[in-house]
Amino acid sequence: MKNEYDVIVIGAGPAGSIAAKTAALKGLDVLLIEKRQEIGDPVRCAEGVSKIWLRKHIEPDHRWICADVKGSRIYSPDGTMIEMAEEIAGGEVGYVLERKLFDRALAYESAKAGAEVMVKTRAMDLIMENGFVRGVKVMHLGETYDIRAKIVIGADGVESKVGRWAGIDTSLKPADIETCAQYLMSGTGIDQNYCYFYLGNDIAPAGYVWIFPKGEDLANVGIGILGSKSGGKHAVDYLNEFVKKTYPNARILEMDVGGVPVSGSIEKTIANGLMLIGDAARQSDPITGGGIINAMEAGKIAGEVAYKAISKGDVSTKALQEYENKWRSTIGYEIDNSLIVKETFTSFTDKEIDSLAHSLEGVNFSSMSLLDLLYALFRANKKLLWDLRVLFKNVVKYELDFER
């Protein structure tokens, strides 16, 4: 560890590792710090990811891919099933990852690109001077150090403090977080080609149960409920009920818990000398809870903007505005649309979800995109079209891809 770098990235999740790699490849002097002793562990993820988008950032490697998925099966409260499958020439649409190995592989990529990586190193505060972030106070093995940097990138996930230290309030309201619990189970007997989703306010209030294949006879069986609906019963209680009823004989091999931001875009993700990326910037998708791809996309943009800003010798918000503009016009645009869908769907009763599902019976889906699902729903339900008219307007304006 030196006492000065061009860029310090806080947090070695997908966002941080891609940012560190991108900046290091440009020739910047980069430090990537991670407070955990093992990158990627414990897991707080269902590990599903879109193939095409993943390939933009890293070549898929069988060592961290557990399953190839070709479609989704969605169950409404009364058991009506909607299947969405897609056969793309040469393969399936999604992967289920082994995040422990995937996250480490991404950090390794950043190290190969020249970034210095430090684990068991926790950011404790920012060094601020004249309204500029000038570095990070860290703790490593019980000792504290001041490390200076031209730009700091906050990639510290759902528990992010970096934004708050710079005066950006990133705290999430209970209605802005999905609280989740998951078991890795053997013996569920699911078809490993599909991801399964169960909807219903009894089993998962304003959320859903997911079952993602993990290879052999393994699967991630998890649940997310909206934080505002949690309290009397917590996510793990709903999960236990579901598992007891559905898979009484399956075995639990691992337990994961976590929170996903579903707030939609926050107002500001930059300050002088600072960018926030990934879950720290609340960039996960409000409807699916997916955040891996968005985190990597934001990481890439931030790494590139850091290089430009440092080359020009201007790290003020004026120079970093490019990051803000770029992520908002790409992933941010989809996040905002998903937020509209989320707000409509979380207000539905089980009866309404059932009737939507019935309206889709017999519809043949040739793609897995949420947009196609919405189109079919619009065709069958005029009221939904009205409720989501804002979204519809946007969709007409842009060709949207909800798949990530």
Next chain:
Amino acid sequence: MVTINVNKFKCGYCGACVGVCPAGALELVETWIEVNETCTSCGICAKICPVGAIEVKK
């Protein structure tokens, strides 16, 4: 004064409580949660914890 109690045997150190605390009173350090004196006992962390590991002291 410590205003909440985190059951460290239940906690899965996921950091969700840290993300919702409006006061910024929580910190996930290695494998445990630390609470500082700015906690207002609002109870939001206890509400959203996936495993119900947090108890607000009256």
